[in-house]
Amino acid sequence: MTESTDRTAGIRAFYEQFRARLDAEDTEACVLFALARLDAGELDIVELYEQVLAPAAREQHCSRRGRQLCIWEEHVRTSIIRTVLECCLPHLMKSRRQRSGDISRGRVVIVCPTEEYHELGARMAADLFTLCGYDVTFVGANTPQQEIVDAALLLHPSYIGVSVTNPYNLLAARRIIQHLREVRSRTGAGFRIVVGGQAFEQHPQLVGELGADQLLRGYDDILRLGGDKQ
Numbered sequence: 001m002t003e004s005t006d007r008t009a010g011i012r013a014f015y016e017q018f019r020a021r022l023d024a025e026d027t028e029a030c031v032l033f034a035l036a037r038l039d040a041g042e043l044d045i046v047e048l049y050e051q052v053l054a055p056a057a058r059e060q061h062c063s064r065r066g067r068q069l070c071i072w073e074e075h076v077r078t079s080i081i082r083t084v085l086e087c088c089l090p091h092l093m094k095s096r097r098q099r100s101g102d103i104s105r106g107r108v109v110i111v112c113p114t115e116e117y118h119e120l121g122a123r124m125a126a127d128l129f130t131l132c133g134y135d136v137t138f139v140g141a142n143t144p145q146q147e148i149v150d151a152a153l154l155l156h157p158s159y160i161g162v163s164v165t166n167p168y169n170l171l172a173a174r175r176i177i178q179h180l181r182e183v184r185s186r187t188g189a190g191f192r193i194v195v196g197g198q199a200f201e202q203h204p205q206l207v208g209e210l211g212a213d214q215l216l217r218g219y220d221d222i223l224r225l226g227g228d229k230q
């Protein structure tokens, strides 16, 4: 086995171990497990987010209860994973400083349209922007259109990230993107409109049709925005 297949197998094992703790709805065990792997260098932040936490959140079957998750269980799991993310903040910031020092690549505002209540992916994307050296304002779920425009005008971001999970919310996303484009040409604001989330990933042809500048799928795409790969 090569070093990289060893690492992949190790991460798969960490995923299973994390899932067992998540299925048991044991917040403390989930947090301690994640922090211990980061402390030991067995996982880095990106591996933890994209190969452990995100797939665990997407998994809709509870092996302990042997059935599909109910909505209340999805809420519980989302909340546990969010706690894990928040406890990883010191690691995230340390890793950012090691990669980019104290430089800032500009501000990013991350929003979800009205009625979009899935916000964990948006939150992870916000953290991954932070890791890549951006200053991030995470607004999150269910944000009214005018509020997004107000934030854009006040904060002068380099990027506005619109996250959509439920395809029904693509219509609201279209309205937001159109409105942001109008504001951009009227005011000369320099922000780019980037989009992400499962709805866009499933329908990438809509990215241009809706008027967005770019689809970003995760860390590698965010890193490439700055024009370099670390």
Ligand code: B12
Residues within 6 Å of the ligand: 049, 050, 053, 054, 055, 057, 058, 059, 060, 071, 074, 075, 078, 110, 115, 116, 117, 118, 119, 120, 121, 122, 124, 125, 161, 162, 163, 164, 165, 166, 167, 194, 195, 196, 197, 198, 201, 216, 217, 218, 222
């Ligand atoms: C948790 C969950 C919920 C929770 C959300 C809680 C919360 N606070 O976020 C609750 C219970 C509220 C919920 C509600 C609903 N849900 Co739901 N939910 C899920 C579930 C299980 C996990 C979503 C998640 O957190 N994923 C983990 C994150 C980390 O992954 P991600 O979203 O893919 O994000 C990654 C990338 O996409 C990217 N990314 C995301 N956004 C952005 C933005 C930018 C700028 C960038 C760069 C990157 C980026 O980065 C992330 C990290 O890699 C999914 C199942 C699944 N397969 O995903 C269903 C799922 C998304 N839900 C679904 C549905 C249907 C609903 C409801 C309509 C159900 C109902 N009948 O009530 C409602 C709709 C609510 C609404 N109006 O928004 C469907 C969507 C179906 C479809 N057509 O695609 C899914 C796929 C389940 C299914 N298979 O049917 N849900």
